[in-house]
Amino acid sequence: MSITAKELAASLGLSATAVSMALNNKPGVSTATRQKVIHAAEEAGYDFSKIKSSDDISGTIYVIFYKTSNAILSYTPIFEELYEGVKLICQKKKIKTRVIQFYEKTDDLDECFADIRGNDCIGIVLVGTEIKKEICEKFLNLRIPLTLLDTYFESLHCNSVLINNRQGAYLATEYLIGLTNSQPGYLKSSYPIYNFESREEGYFQAIKENGMSKSRSIIHSLSPSIEDAMADMLELLDDNVNIASCYFADNDVIAIGAMKAFKLRGYKIPEDIAIIGFDNISESRIVEPSLTTMDVPRLFIGETAARQLITQIESKTFHHSKIEISTHIVKRLSHCL
Template sequence: MKYITIKDIAKKLNTSVSTVSRAFNDKSDISAKTKELVLKTAKEMGYRQNRMAKNLVQKRTYNIGIVVPEFVNSFFPEVIMGAQEVLFKKGYQVLITQSNECYTTELKNVQSLENSMVDGLLISLSSETDNIDYYQDLVNSGFPIIFFNRTYKEIKASKVLFNDYKWAMFATEHLIRQGYKNIYHLQGIKSLTLSKERRRGFVDAHKKHKLTYDKSQVITSGFHMEDGEKIAAQLIENNTIPDAIFAANDQLAMGAMSVFKKHGFKVPKDIAFVGFSESKMGSMVEPPLSSVKQPTFEIGKQAAKLLLDQIEAGTKHTPQTVKLDGELHIRESSLKK
């Protein structure tokens, strides 16, 4: 079987090799009619572009690495879908890895993607990540990298974040306006920027409404359902029962809610719950969980756009932070009858 080259296409069309090349590379100095004819002829002749050769010339692999903490919930898959929509349109493929909330695994994933010569990286840090030196070195080296959702304020890189402070405040205010006074906050990993911002929103809502607040009402934990279960069991054992709980994510809220229900507490009559991140499971539990919805698909799109901008800008890149808004979906878990 003969391998078709651009020279064969040029000969067939009685045109120059440079014209065919410009058509394939979508250059502006070629008419739409000529480009259409070249592409149509190439397809008819069975031409297949040598992607490896093109990548070598352009010094790109057209691969992007994505590292996320987990796939258990719909949040990160939806972010990836948003990123893929943008990247695929620009001819990029994605290599997806998960850290399983483990810093060591996360670092291995990042290094593996680097060794695969990806053109850039989208990453959301694991709950165990407390050393950002490697990432700061990566940023300082000029490697294109965008952090989304979970990151550290100290990392001087482009980021796509959610307005955690604003919506944590709204969620807490909802509970306060329902008449709940003794409200606890399950914070998640306190070192992460999103955890700090959600805690700040919780505290400031109390200040705004002149509601007494004690540091013991904020409990640090992980982000898993099991963490919520352990906290609830401890509160029950200590006979420290809040009026309501605002959790840093739905998994914490659902874990705590399940334990309180098993011990005979009625939701929301005895204790109310509000989560964060709007998981599909949260709307299916009984009673359905109130939660803050984040624009997951848009987070992925914005992260991908920032990454492509950084790849194109090269050394002229200036770090940017994009902050997105969401919605508070109020359901039975936090509504007083």
């Protein structure tokens, strides 16, 4: 059983009022006292979820972009849209937001947690595109309301809001099969994350349901950036690997990189090779030919994450949920004339 605020006050030789003000980030105690109370509460296993918010929520929602590498989160426009969605909902509720860019290789997680505990953080939107489960568990152990954005872990009890990756990949692959009456290849990211793993499942689900053999799929493993995907694909082409007549790509940057490589080696898009990407980034509209892709409603995803988090902050009882947002195909010129 966790320690109560009254017991905490007695152990620190402080009044219950002072401890309450410190825990609830209210004025009336010094910064040193506030940090002392929060540190002691954490050490004693105090349940921070007991802290109630008023109808007018005071405090700040932290939006933390957790990077383990520059492989995925280096494409900033996608994540700017996610943050804009969070910010829009928070502004309507008159809640402040703060962005933290955390890079695992150079930043200190304990310092990040100290910042969160020592300030007015009332909830966290954790953009965990690249995050590992054990790191997510550490954030959950802060006992601050949290919504996990852009990934999911079966064994963790927390809100998750993410793309319906499997469905999107399934729809793209199914569309290519119907269009070309042939088995699509797969331009697979060489960098593994949950989103790509789910897209792979959707791709193979469509292959299986159309009576095609998984073993006959032509799969190319490419780096998830335009330049590196192009270099990888050029190397494969120069090695005379088998080429499919159409491909589903894990994301748009891989698709665009592969398209550039195919064109450099004399292939015509879509006459020789049709390609569908995923994400609908701005470059997909201006590349030649324009890229057919699965559109991701990033602003809405950010808004949904903020709503889920605010509901958790305001509710006395809360049930965790996983929300998957559907995608839809945007037809351009890379899949047909």
